[in-house]
Amino acid sequence: MTELRRTPLAALHERLGARMVPFAGFAMPVSYTSIIDEHRAARETAALFDVSHMGQIALEGAAAAACADHLCSRAMSTLAPGRVRYALLCNDAGGVVDDLTVYRTGDDAFLLCVNAANLAGDRAWIERHAPGGVAVRDESDATGLLALQGPASAAILAEVDGAALGELRRFRFARAEVAGRRVLASRTGYTGADGFELYCDAGDAAPLFEALLDAGREHGLRPAGLGARDTLRLEAALPLYGQELDGETSPLEAGLGRFLELDRDFVGAAAIRHRRHAGAARALVGFEVTGRGIARSGYPVLAAGEIAGRVTSGAPSPTLGRAIGLAYVPPAHAAIGTPLEIEVRGRAIPARVVETPFVSGKVAGRPTG
Amino acid sequence: MPETLIPDDLHYSEHDEWARADGERVVVGITDYAQQQLGDVVFVELPLVGSIVTGGEPFGVIESVKAVSDLYAPFSGEVTLVNDALVARPELVNQDCYGEGWMVVVRPAGDATGGLLDAAAYAKFVDQRSA
Numbered sequence: 001m002t003e004l005r006r007t008p009l010a011a012l013h014e015r016l017g018a019r020m021v022p023f024a025g026f027a028m029p030v031s032y033t034s035i036i037d038e039h040r041a042a043r044e045t046a047a048l049f050d051v052s053h054m055g056q057i058a059l060e061g062a063a064a065a066a067c068a069d070h071l072c073s074r075a076m077s078t079l080a081p082g083r084v085r086y087a088l089l090c091n092d093a094g095g096v097v098d099d100l101t102v103y104r105t106g107d108d109a110f111l112l113c114v115n116a117a118n119l120a121g122d123r124a125w126i127e128r129h130a131p132g133g134v135a136v137r138d139e140s141d142a143t144g145l146l147a148l149q150g151p152a153s154a155a156i157l158a159e160v161d162g163a164a165l166g167e168l169r170r171f172r173f174a175r176a177e178v179a180g181r182r183v184l185a186s187r188t189g190y191t192g193a194d195g196f197e198l199y200c201d202a203g204d205a206a207p208l209f210e211a212l213l214d215a216g217r218e219h220g221l222r223p224a225g226l227g228a229r230d231t232l233r234l235e236a237a238l239p240l241y242g243q244e245l246d247g248e249t250s251p252l253e254a255g256l257g258r259f260l261e262l263d264r265d266f267v268g269a270a271a272i273r274h275r276r277h278a279g280a281a282r283a284l285v286g287f288e289v290t291g292r293g294i295a296r297s298g299y300p301v302l303a304a305g306e307i308a309g310r311v312t313s314g315a316p317s318p319t320l321g322r323a324i325g326l327a328y329v330p331p332a333h334a335a336i337g338t339p340l341e342i343e344v345r346g347r348a349i350p351a352r353v354v355e356t357p358f359v360s361g362k363v364a365g366r367p368t369g
Numbered sequence: 370m371p372e373t374l375i376p377d378d379l380h381y382s383e384h385d386e387w388a389r390a391d392g393e394r395v396v397v398g399i400t401d402y403a404q405q406q407l408g409d410v411v412f413v414e415l416p417l418v419g420s421i422v423t424g425g426e427p428f429g430v431i432e433s434v435k436a437v438s439d440l441y442a443p444f445s446g447e448v449t450l451v452n453d454a455l456v457a458r459p460e461l462v463n464q465d466c467y468g469e470g471w472m473v474v475v476r477p478a479g480d481a482t483g484g485l486l487d488a489a490a491y492a493k494f495v496d497q498r499s500a
Contacts, residue, residue, distance in 0.1 A: 019408075035434040036409045227408075227435055292456075294412050294432055316411040316434060345414075345430070 007052035008144050008205040016223055024116035026053040029225035038224035039231050039318045042193050043359075045220030046150030048212055049229055051197075052205055054145055055119035057112045057126060058137040064108050067134045071126060071267055072102060073251065073260045079104040084171045084186050087259055088251050089125060090268025094275045095247040096254075097268075098122050099239065101188060103173055111184075111199075113145075115241050129267055144205025148212060149195030149232070152219040157185075157196065159215035165196065179211035190229065192236025192359055231315050234324065237286050237356035243297060243312045244284060244326055250275050253328065254284045282309060283334040286356035287342075289323035291349040295342040296325075302341040302348055303333035311342060319359050329353075373495055374401040376467055380482040381491035384441035387467065388482055394450075395481045397443060398471045399431065399462065402495045407433040410462040413455040415440075415473055420448045422475060424484070429472070431462070440472070444481045450474035 004027040013020065018029035029050065031038060041047040059067055068076035072087040079085050081104045089097035098118040103111040114122045119140060127136050148156065154166035160179040165187075168174055173186035181204040189195040200208055213223060230240070239245050244254055250272060251260055262273050289295050295314035300307050314325030325342075333340065336355055341348035379387045385403035389396040404410065412432035422428040422442035429440040452471050455461060462470040475481075486494060 030435070031408060034409050231434065294437075296437070 005053075007050055008202045009050045009052060009209055012206050012209060013050065013223075018223070018225060021226070023226060024053055026116065028053060029223075030227045031225040032223045035225070035227035035231065036318045038222055038228035041220060041222040042150045042191050042195075042224060042228060042232055043319055044150070045222075046148060046152040046156055046195075046216055047191075047222050047224035047228065048209065048216065049147040049149065049224050049226075050145075050205070050209065051147050051229075052144045052202070053116040055114040055116060055122065055138070055140045056143045056145075056199070057114060057119075057123060058105075058139050059110045059112065059126070059130070059134055060106075060108060060137070061134040062108055063131050063133045064110055064135075067126075067130050068102060068110050069264070069266065070131075071129055072100075073266055073268075075261060075264060076102055076104070076110060079110075081106060082172055082174065084173055084188055088245075088256065089122065090251065090266070090272060091247055092268060092271055093248065094250050094268055094271030096241070096245040096249060096251055097125050097247065099241055099245060099256075101186075103184070103186065105184075111139075113197075118241060142202050144200045144202045144208070146198045146200070146205065146209055146212070147189055147191075147195065147229075148198065148216075148221075149189045149191045149193045149224075150221075151194055152216070152221065153193075153195040156212060156216040156219050156221055159219075160211055168196075179208055179215070181208045181211075183208070190236075190238055191232035192238070192357055193232070230313075231318060234313055234315055234326070235317050235319055235357065235359040237326065237358060239284075239326075240313060250280070252276055253280055253282050280331055282328040283331045284312070284326055284328055285334050285338075285353045286358060287325055287327060287340055287351045288320070288354050288358070289325070289342060289349060289351045291351070293342070293344040293347075293349040294323040295327075295344065295349070295351065300343040301327045301329060301351075302343060303329055303338070305341075307343075308333060308340075314342075317358060324354075324358050325351075326356075373405060374467070375488050375492050375495070377488045379467070380443075380485035380487065381494075382441065382443040382485055383494060384443070386441060386443045388443050388485060390482050393476050395444070395446070395475050395477055396471050397473050397475055398466055399440070400491075401466055404463050404466045404470075407431065407436070407438065407463075409434050410459045413459050413462065413472065415451045415455070416448050418448055418451055422446060422448060422473075442475070443485055444475070444477055445479065446475040446477040446481070448473050449476050
């Protein structure tokens, strides 16, 4: 692990007994005790994740809003200060460069939170498409990011002076002081649970993580790693770049049409409109395995006895007690209830297209999935 | 790393399986070290009764939340009993790997435990990999 980068919390993770794995060039905790226990904590009480490896890019200047409008699949000039929007960066082939959340931090200022693995590519992409007069600043190394997720999240923040944050509605953010550390807190997350993402100075990340663990102990807060983060987001049917999304995949095929404003001109819009006109070649569906076995990323999917696609993400769902997954299939086989088969070690195991998200909730008036 | 349990009265393979010999019945499972490395066991695929297994070759599959791993036969023989409890409760492998988490009973074709490690040798083998 000596060549891997470390977040400000790496030493703390090791002290807590985390199993560390390489992820996007960082040494990250995959779990501390058990992926299933950590997953259940996020659904039943609360879980705390270190996601400091993710990238933060600031856009500033009089043309920042126009720049964000040009780059993102949804308008950002219409995003009010204090609000967050999920969107896509698309390429000229109509595929996806990255998925991200955009924060309106000022009249002429935006904070983009991007996937760790795509940070360098996103930075280059943004710089290439940014007009003069827009400052593009990579703040990733200076920023720590913690995700506090689960029904007890607001109560836990209240223990460390964050009671006012419980008033935040979903997809809103505020600056606050939590456990004596300045944070930007948003009511967002990647788990399908209620919760918050807390941006702080890199130097405050470890003390904040520890303060939250202490304050959250009586509320059932557990530290949680990337293993649980992945099973949680899968239950919420949230896409993962590199699995459901990539440079060739149309966001329309991924079912992300509601995050595209195709009547606007943004980078990639014309190509997506063209592909939409040509008709979708495939559709992303959620399925559950009805036979005995677990579907995993890369396994072939059969429809009407023929290979029709591949599983993009698959795992046992701790909440549902059965194996679930996402796969691209021909649109003719995408209807809810369609029988499919997943090839597991040479055998065809029955499965069925189901509604997504697999597990959902509603938080502060907005769906979490 | 937490302590791993290595009972004295068992034999062990370098694929982290244990064998408890009782005449023609040799019970086989995976060790405490193996279940710790795997994490939560969510699926176990075992051979049918009557299957022939070959020492050193895969005879089944064990899946954790994130990974799929082969199970290796510690010696050659015929499967005479399979732990069906692991179908509904694969977590028994984590909870009681030497007891309720047993996997198969095998009638050995020849010498079952001669080629295996004793507890002390297995403990050394575990230490080498944990360093």
